[in-house]
Amino acid sequence: MAIGGDAGLVVGDGAAGDDNIILNPEFDDGLDNWAGNGCKIELHDSLDDGKVLPANGKYFVAATGRTDTWNGVQQDVTARLQRKLLYEATATVRLHSSAAGGGGGAAAVAPCEVRATLGVQTADGRQQYLGVGKSQVSDKEWVQLQGKILLNSTVAKASIYIEGPTAGVDVLLDSLVVKHAQKAPPAPAPDFENLVYGVNIIQNCNLDDGLNGWFPLGPCTLSVHDGGPRVLPPMAQESLALDDEPLNGKHIHVTNRTQTWMGPAQIITDKLTLYATYQVSAWVRVGSQQASGGGAPQTINIAFAVDSQWINGGQVLARDERWYEVGGALRVEAKPASRVMVYVQGPDAGVDLMVAGLQVFPVDRKARVKHLKRLTDMVRKRDVVLKVTGADGAAVKEADGVEVRVRQVSNSFPLGACIMRTNMDNEDFVDFFTKNFNWAVFGNELKWYWTEPQRGQVNYADADDLLRLCSDHGMCVRGHCIFWEVDNAVQQWVKMLSTDDLSAAVSSRINGLLTRYKGKFKHYDVNNEMLHGSFYQDKLGKDICATMFKTASQLDPDALLFVNDYNVESMCDIRATPEAYIQQIIGLQEQGAPVGGVGLQGHVSNPVGPVIRSVLDRLAVLGLPIWFTEVDVSSANDHVRADDLEVMLREAYAHPAVEGVMLWGFWELFMSRDDAHLVDAEGQVNEAGRRLLQLKREWLTHSHGHADENGEYKFRGHHGEYHVDVTTPTGKVSQTFTVDKDDAPLVLNIKV
Structure with missing residues (x-):
């Protein structure tokens, strides 16, 4: 996946107040301190016979005569932007067409993305463009574009500018504010004290009470049938660790489905705890598929409608008429939802859907950690035996006062x-x-679109710097x-190349890259x-x-x-x-x-x-x-x-x-x-x-004790590099060693 180009920061090199570092931010002093980035700028108090008025203050500026997407209004902030200090930027922007329309107005322009960008020339001459923020903007109203700025490098020049629309579209700027970002206090840890782990919040999951609690989403038909699974799906079993038989073989059969989203549903709003992570698990199956063209694979999805938000709780591709396990997760954050509905959907219209044993239960992560620690002890550790011997090769025993201190320096994982x-x-x-x-x-610097953005213009300088x-x-x-x-x-x-040229370009790319960095x-x-x-x-x-x-x-x-x-x-x-x-x-x-x-x-x-x-x-x-x-x-x-x-x-x-x-x-x-x-x-x-x-x-092992009656000191430690000090009444011996992955104990002889 690509990494975003937004700028980022650290601890500031100097003090910063809350003042706006943008000079003349609302154009009260006309165009002072402002310039066009590859275009002209004009000061206005209105446009289109008063249809476009300032959002704040008396004036706004239009970037006109734009011949490229990067053209726009800009301000030099070199002297006021501090390195390693986080800033918040807010720009009030709008689009406008310079083309004359009927009645003296301007022709409409399509909404598009407008961006605030920080253009930087570093002290060593490199040019950088750091994304600050972006928003969809139209010619209908003023829009606030917000983002953050972090300057990592010492710069010779830094300018912030507004860009984005295609050539010929004017960008209007009403105001720009760039201030030191105020830190919000950290959110408190969620309160899970009353949460009962491992309890299914789905009502009547086993269908012992018919369809009570369930309803059809859409005009489909629900009915209860036997012939379903009698065991929980394996992923749920691992979490719940139930010894008894949790399912009774009943399942919901959904027929008369005329849309893919139709299926069984249930409201669970009042059963959710904010920020808790819920495991989702179910058995699902498709029935007759004649209406879908005779057995095409079918998607089955456990979905959650959280107010206006859709959350994917897990999905599977059913390729035949057998039971499939679906597993996933659910969490509701930010605020209590007014309505949460779980429903099962997905197969084509006309395809029957069957659901059994739907489980939605809070996950006990602390219990899981205990389990994983036991697994980790088996997988990532090894037994070590340190044999302490004297110059004559005889074991130095506990009675001889041998003290051992083991310290792991690094984990090799x-x-x-x-x-x-x-x-x-x-x-x-x-x-x-x-x-x-x-x-x-490297986030981007080795990718082809970075090393050769234009055909034949290959540049590995960034990758070389990172590799160094x-x-x-x-x-x-x-x-x-x-x-x-x-x-x-x-x-x-690359997309524009013919088949032969693309084949040659692919060959050139892989040969050039791997030859240059062979062994690196x-x-x-x-x-x-x-x-x-x-x-x-x-x-x-x-x-x-x-x-x-x-x-x-x-x-x-x-x-x-x-x-x-x-x-x-x-x-x-x-x-x-x-x-x-x-x-x-x-x-x-x-x-x-x-x-x-x-x-x-x-x-x-x-x-x-x-x-x-x-x-x-x-x-x-x-x-x-x-x-x-x-x-x-x-x-x-x-x-x-x-x-x-x-x-x-x-x-x-x-x-x-x-x-x-x-x-x-x-x-x-x-x-x-x-x-x-x-x-x-x-x-x-x-x-x-x-x-x-x-x-x-x-995941670093430290151990301290005495050698036993056989002159041995034993411990079980994580794989990696170690330092050991062995102290006797006559002195101290230090040694380094490596614990590699192996089932057999590592035996290390230490002479004192």
Whole structure:
């Protein structure tokens, strides 16, 4: 996935007040301090015979004669914009057409995106364009465009300007305010004291009372029948750990469905606790499919209507008339909903739908953590025996007063993060990054659209700078990505190529990239998101993906080559089911593609451990290393975000098939999702960041004691690098050693 270009910050180099750093913000002094960025600007008190008036104050400015999208009104803020300080920007904007319309007015213009951008020239001459904010704007009314600014680098020049519409459309600016952002107090931890975990909030789930509590959504028909499953779906079983037989074999049969959204529904408004994470689970099945054309695969979805919002609670693709397990999650944040409805939908009109054992229950994450700690002890630790001997080789016993102190220096499990070139200019970002991660991935700087935005204009300068930073700190790096299969991630000039020219360009790209960086990147995501796109396959044939893998392997044999995709781990996307991913990987292997790893991006909402574990178990049958490659979680409440992050990291660390985790950023304004950061723009670690650091400390083993009567000191420790001090009455011996993954105990001899 792409990372957004919005700017981001850290701790300011100097004091900042609440004053607006924009001079003459409402044009009271005419056009003083303002200029056109590639266009003219004009001062107005009205337009179109008084139909367009200022929103505030007496005047507004029009950017006219625009010949490109980046043209607009601008102001130089070089002397007033402080580095590593977070600013909030608010612009009041509107569109206008300079073309004369009937009756002396102007012709209407279509609504479009208007952006505020900070153009920066750094002290070393690099040009940067940092997105501040954007909004859909029309010529009908004034609109407020809001965003944030963070300047990482020392600059020679910085200007903020308004841009976006096509050439010929005037952009009107009524006012611009840029002030130091005020920090909101952190939200309190949610109150779950009265929450009863593991209790299904669905009324009459087992249908012992007929259809009581249920109603048909739309003019379909519900009826109760026998012949359904008598056990809970496996993912629910793992959470609930029930010993008895929880289902009675009854199910809801839905007939007379004339729309895809029709199915059984129930209102659950008063049963939900704000911010609690609910696991969703059910058995579903389709009936007669004659009306749909004789057995076409059918989507079945558990959905939630939360006021006007639609939430996906899990979905499955039913390929035949058997029972399928659906698993997912639900969480309601921000405010209590006035109405929450759960319903099951999806199959084509005319296709019968069956539902059994629908469960929606709050997840006991603390209980899950205890379970995962036990799994972690088995998967990520090893027994170690330190044998203390004297110069003569004889064991130094407990009676000899041998004291042992073991301290783990680092955990060898790969834990990495995304970084972008602009981050390098912020020493606070770099300090947090290099202290807390041992792997890296570049957000955009290795992607084809970044290294060759125009045909033949290849530039690896940003990637080189990032690679140098990582190398200086001994960090391994993933290569993301060689190609990107999704159409909207392909640069326009590539789309315009003929088949032969595209084939040549693809060859040039992969040869140029992998030859230049041979041995530098440990992994490559060869062709990103092939479950969700087919640009190169459509243009060059279905074999092109396997060819990309084979060519990459020839050019850099030591690099592990990955598939990489999203939504697989959350079971909410029928295009990206674990089964579809497995089929894709096997298909590539059958074509000779040396697929070396499975990438799960991990952009998860409301993560539920057993759902994620189920996906990992299914993918593990491939026998390939699994990596979470782009993990981020999002919640406006830092405590909920911390819990979500902990779920993802613990599930990954406790599963034997997972060999690494990469976070898709950690610093505010440098994340692809809002409310996902672990460190705010000015460098303050939030609750989610503290949870990360807490887990890193937990996954380091420290041990202290005395050698036993055989001169041995035993402990079980996480894999990684260790330092040991052995103290005797005559002195102290220190040694370093590595605990690698192995089932057999590590025996280490220490002479004193």
